[in-house]
Amino acid sequence: MHNKIIAGFSKLSKVRKVQWIVETFFKDPDMVMNELISYWHPGLQSILDGFIENSIGNFPLPLGVAPNFKINGKVLAIPMAIEESSVIAAASSASKFWFDRGGFKAEVIDMKKIGQVHFRWRGDKEKLIHIFPDISQKLRDDVKPIIRSMEERGGGINSIELIDFTDKIPDIFQIRGEFYTCDSMGANFINTVLEQFSITLKNYFISGDHFQGKEKELEIIMAILSNYTPECIVHTEVSCHIDELANDNSINDGKFFAEKFKTAIEIATKDPFRAVTHNKGIFNGIDSVVIATGNDFRAVEACGHAYASRTGTYQSLSKCEINNGIFRFWLDVPLAVGTIGGLTRTHPIAKRSLEMLDNPSAEQLMKIVASVGLAQNFGAVKSLITTGIQKGHMKLHLSNILTFLEAGEKEKEIISDYFENKIVSFSEVKAILEKVRSGKFNG
Numbered sequence: 001m002h003n004k005i006i007a008g009f010s011k012l013s014k015v016r017k018v019q020w021i022v023e024t025f026f027k028d029p030d031m032v033m034n035e036l037i038s039y040w041h042p043g044l045q046s047i048l049d050g051f052i053e054n055s056i057g058n059f060p061l062p063l064g065v066a067p068n069f070k071i072n073g074k075v076l077a078i079p080m081a082i083e084e085s086s087v088i089a090a091a092s093s094a095s096k097f098w099f100d101r102g103g104f105k106a107e108v109i110d111m112k113k114i115g116q117v118h119f120r121w122r123g124d125k126e127k128l129i130h131i132f133p134d135i136s137q138k139l140r141d142d143v144k145p146i147i148r149s150m151e152e153r154g155g156g157i158n159s160i161e162l163i164d165f166t167d168k169i170p171d172i173f174q175i176r177g178e179f180y181t182c183d184s185m186g187a188n189f190i191n192t193v194l195e196q197f198s199i200t201l202k203n204y205f206i207s208g209d210h211f212q213g214k215e216k217e218l219e220i221i222m223a224i225l226s227n228y229t230p231e232c233i234v235h236t237e238v239s240c241h242i243d244e245l246a247n248d249n250s251i252n253d254g255k256f257f258a259e260k261f262k263t264a265i266e267i268a269t270k271d272p273f274r275a276v277t278h279n280k281g282i283f284n285g286i287d288s289v290v291i292a293t294g295n296d297f298r299a300v301e302a303c304g305h306a307y308a309s310r311t312g313t314y315q316s317l318s319k320c321e322i323n324n325g326i327f328r329f330w331l332d333v334p335l336a337v338g339t340i341g342g343l344t345r346t347h348p349i350a351k352r353s354l355e356m357l358d359n360p361s362a363e364q365l366m367k368i369v370a371s372v373g374l375a376q377n378f379g380a381v382k383s384l385i386t387t388g389i390q391k392g393h394m395k396l397h398l399s400n401i402l403t404f405l406e407a408g409e410k411e412k413e414i415i416s417d418y419f420e421n422k423i424v425s426f427s428e429v430k431a432i433l434e435k436v437r438s439g440k441f442n443g
């Protein structure tokens with residue numbers, strides 16, 4: 001361990017960085033050094049290192065696939081990067097379930113993004129409001145070269161608004177821009193435009209002759225996009241007659257299932273404690289596709305949870321109704337994702353994931369991601385109200401324990417049969433495996 005600052009860490013070579021880490025924090029530096037280096041990718045390491053600062057290697061995460069997703073009639077296999085067991089199994093079983101019942105019907109409602117420049121100004125508010133159309137024109141004029149290529153692709157600035165924030169914080173105003181960013185998530189584009197807005201604003205107030213004396217003093221607080229994008233939103237749904245819900249394993253009675261399912265969704269609408277877990281299940285699906293396609297899952301999560309709280313109470317993002325015998329289950333979720341820019345084309349696996357999805361536009365990706373979120377939610381709630389989720393979890397948990405204990409194929413088979421209807425614990429599995437190995441196991 002060490003207790004003083006390390007100067008110039010970022011300037012060390014990668015090997016030196018790893019060396020310092022292993023010598024400072026580990027009991028067996030050579031072994032850990034070799035282990036960390038064993039995860040370096042022979043061909044791609046310099047690309048991966050280029051994404052971040054102070055890279056010392058890679059953090060492997062499994063990439064799985066959920067097949068049989070029918071979305072607006074098109075069938076896709078979905079790449080999902082996730083560490084949690086049962087998520088891909090649940091998505092796959094839900095996609096298969098809905099395949100024969102019409103699949104997912106998804107629609108993008110809007111793709112508007114928001115950016116803000118906050119500034120402090122002590123002056124005549126009415127005068128500012130009056131002159132704002134002129135300021136707004138100047139802001140647009142000065143970003144013309146920056147936005148030209150986005151405009152050529154059909155995007156750009158939708159609107160620029162002055163927001164008076166002084167009732168919340170004295171002397172604080174906001175320039176709020178609305179943007180369309182086509183197939184890119186847009187963070188870079190929006191932030192570049194906003195930083196130019198800041199320069200233009202300062203020039204307008206300080207150097208221009210519109211204001212005098214104290215009113216010339218404008219302080220930019222910050223310029224940054226908002227990750228809250230309630231108007232970059234997608235709707236997806238599944239529906240069928242309640243009689244069609246019955247299947248040959250967990251659902252005997254479609255009507256009974258539909259009503260119980262609807263009650264589960266109502267609970268997640270009224271009870272934030274349940275809603276958080278419920279939405280976490282939705283994000284199990286959403287995040288894994290967002291990660292696999294090289295998008296920003298923190299932005300998507302932060303926005304989704306803010307959206308879930310938009311009424312003042314945190315609620316389920318998905319909704320359910322039964323009308324004239326038709327069961328309908330849907331999700332409206334804000335998703336700011338892109339299929340160009342960022343990591344989407346530079347990360348080799350993200351690029352392949354997008355290829356697997358037939359190189360979707362951002363709009364198509366929004367529909368795919370939301371449908372996986374809804375499928376995940378359907379799978380989780382279906383399990384919860386029928387078999388419970390532990391059954392599915394336990395299978396993989398058991399398999400992980402057996403792999404850890406280096407069980408052979410035959411041993412795995414015997415022990416999996418034994419635990420079919422029993423509670424799995426590490427100690428119990430270990431004890432049974434020992435019995436099998438010593439010939440004392442008799443079923």
Ligand code: MEV
Binds near residue numbers: 280
């Ligand atoms: C586990 O990762 C997700 C669930 O808890 C979601 C839910 O409870 O709806 C199963």
